[in-house]
Amino acid sequence: xxxxxxxxxxxxxxxxxxxxxxxxxxxxxxxxxxxxxxxxxxxxxxxxxxxxxxxxxxxxxxxxxxxxxxxxxxxxxxxxxxxxxxxxxxxxxxxxxxxxxxxxxxxxxxxxxxxxxxxxxxxxxxxxxxxxxxxxxxxxxxxxxxxxxxxxxxxxxxxxxxxxxxxxxxxxxxxxxxxxxxxxxxxxxxxxxxxxxxxxxxxxxxxxxxxxxxxxxxxxxxxxxxxxxxxxxxxxxx
Amino acid sequence: xxxxxxxxxxxxxxxxxxxxxxxxxxxxxxxxxxxxxxxxxxxxxxxxxxxxxxxxxxxxxxxxxxxxxxxxxxxxxxxxxxxxxxxxxxxxxxxxxxxxxxxxxxxxxxxxxxxxxxxxxxxxxxxxxxxxxxxxxxxxxxxxxxxxxxxxxxxxxxxxxxxxxxxxxxxxxxxxxxxxxxxxxxxxxxxxxxxxxx
Numbered sequence: 001x002x003x004x005x006x007x008x009x010x011x012x013x014x015x016x017x018x019x020x021x022x023x024x025x026x027x028x029x030x031x032x033x034x035x036x037x038x039x040x041x042x043x044x045x046x047x048x049x050x051x052x053x054x055x056x057x058x059x060x061x062x063x064x065x066x067x068x069x070x071x072x073x074x075x076x077x078x079x080x081x082x083x084x085x086x087x088x089x090x091x092x093x094x095x096x097x098x099x100x101x102x103x104x105x106x107x108x109x110x111x112x113x114x115x116x117x118x119x120x121x122x123x124x125x126x127x128x129x130x131x132x133x134x135x136x137x138x139x140x141x142x143x144x145x146x147x148x149x150x151x152x153x154x155x156x157x158x159x160x161x162x163x164x165x166x167x168x169x170x171x172x173x174x175x176x177x178x179x180x181x182x183x184x185x186x187x188x189x190x191x192x193x194x195x196x197x198x199x200x201x202x203x204x205x206x207x208x209x210x211x212x213x214x215x216x217x218x219x220x221x222x223x224x225x226x227x228x229x230x231x232x233x234x235x236x237x238x
Numbered sequence: 239x240x241x242x243x244x245x246x247x248x249x250x251x252x253x254x255x256x257x258x259x260x261x262x263x264x265x266x267x268x269x270x271x272x273x274x275x276x277x278x279x280x281x282x283x284x285x286x287x288x289x290x291x292x293x294x295x296x297x298x299x300x301x302x303x304x305x306x307x308x309x310x311x312x313x314x315x316x317x318x319x320x321x322x323x324x325x326x327x328x329x330x331x332x333x334x335x336x337x338x339x340x341x342x343x344x345x346x347x348x349x350x351x352x353x354x355x356x357x358x359x360x361x362x363x364x365x366x367x368x369x370x371x372x373x374x375x376x377x378x379x380x381x382x383x384x385x386x387x388x389x390x391x392x393x394x395x396x397x398x399x400x401x402x403x404x405x406x407x408x409x410x411x412x413x414x415x416x417x418x419x420x421x422x423x424x425x426x427x428x429x430x431x432x433x434x435x436x
Contacts, residue, residue, distance in 0.1 A: 016368060019367070019368045019371045019372070020364055020365065020367075020368045021364075023363075023364040023367035023368055023371070024360055024361065024364035026367075027355070027360050027363055027364055027367070028355070028360055031355030031360065
């Protein structure tokens with residue numbers, strides 16, 4: 001190869017290599033310092049998000065208080081089971097149905113507790129998205145959380161429905177006509193039924209909270225989709 | 239020049255149709271294509287005016303009319319050509335790295351979605367930037383040649399005038415875009431049917 005051709009190849013390589021290397025280094029350096037730009041939400045939207053976050057915080061506090069109430073009810077049910085199953089329990093022939101009923105109530109309590117925990121988790125994730133929207137977390141990250149919430153929702157729904165069904169079965173399982181029960185079995189029946197009705201009302205409100213959250217997640221998704229996309233990362237000078 | 243204007247606008251309109259609305263969401267609707275094309279053509283005219291002023295300051299001898307004739311004669315070929323090439327390259331690169339870019343004539347590129355900075359993606363985009371660099375250089379060289387021939391200035395002075403004009407254009411660009419929008423609002427009834435027919 002004549003020496004002039006070698007020189008030309010070298011010049012050609014340099015002419016492409018220098019801008020190419022420079023561009024690569026510039027882009028690599030940029031990619032290390034990328035700070036996700038904040039979505040430009042209006043003042044009204046920010047204020048609404050703040051209010052929503054406040055409401056969600058309130059929901060979390062009350063749901064956590066409910067959880068501790070459930071734990072106490074479970075302890076009470078466990079106490080009743082121990083008492084009824086004792087040999088010297090004064091309930092006579094009514095002891096066996098009361099015991100099986102108390103055991104059903106205890107099982108429902110455990111299910112209710114896990115449903116409640118799932119809903120609390122759901123609310124916390126919603127709060128995370130709301131906070132992220134407000135603080136300008138990257139849209140793709142928020143969408144990941146929203147997708148997780150959407151995937152999580154049918155499982156929560158199923159758990160709530162199972163608990164609801166089980167609570168209804170327990171209501172049928174009570175069977176015994178309380179009027180026929182003699183004291184102290186009647187008082188015991190009253191204690192257990194109050195525990196059971198608490199569970200019934202809690203599971204129905206839990207179902208409502210969950211369905212509200214599903215619509216809320218849907219609204220959040222629309223809001224995240226509507227927020228301006230990030231298109232500032234690559235901008236050439238001219 | 240009018241033919242170049244129509245051709246370039248047509249390229250941009252086709253390009254805007256190539257970007258799926260589902261990916262860019264509301265931003266595609268937010269882009270007023272007519273306004274965008276109008277503003278960039280105003281910027282080109284302003285750039286030529288700056289070039290003329292720069293050359294005259296450095297003892298250039300051509301009239302404003304001569305500068306406009308020489309520059310716009312070159313740009314009539316360069317602007318549609320570079321726009322088409324940039325659109326082609328950006329579509330190629332954007333599809334390789336799964337993102338969407340918008341080319342704004344003559345040499346503007348806006349990324350809609352930040353690309354994932356993997357080594358492969360950086361290598362591809364660096365290739366695009368290199369091609370962009372040479373296109374911009376060619377654009378500049380053509381401008382310098384045209385000015386050199388019209389104003390009878392040395393290459394050094396012509397380059398200085400071109401560099402000063404680019405600097406001035408970058409400085410006033412935000413104001414020009416704002417003013418362009420306002421002007422567009424005034425002339426919208428005239429511009430929209432013209433561009434809408436494309």
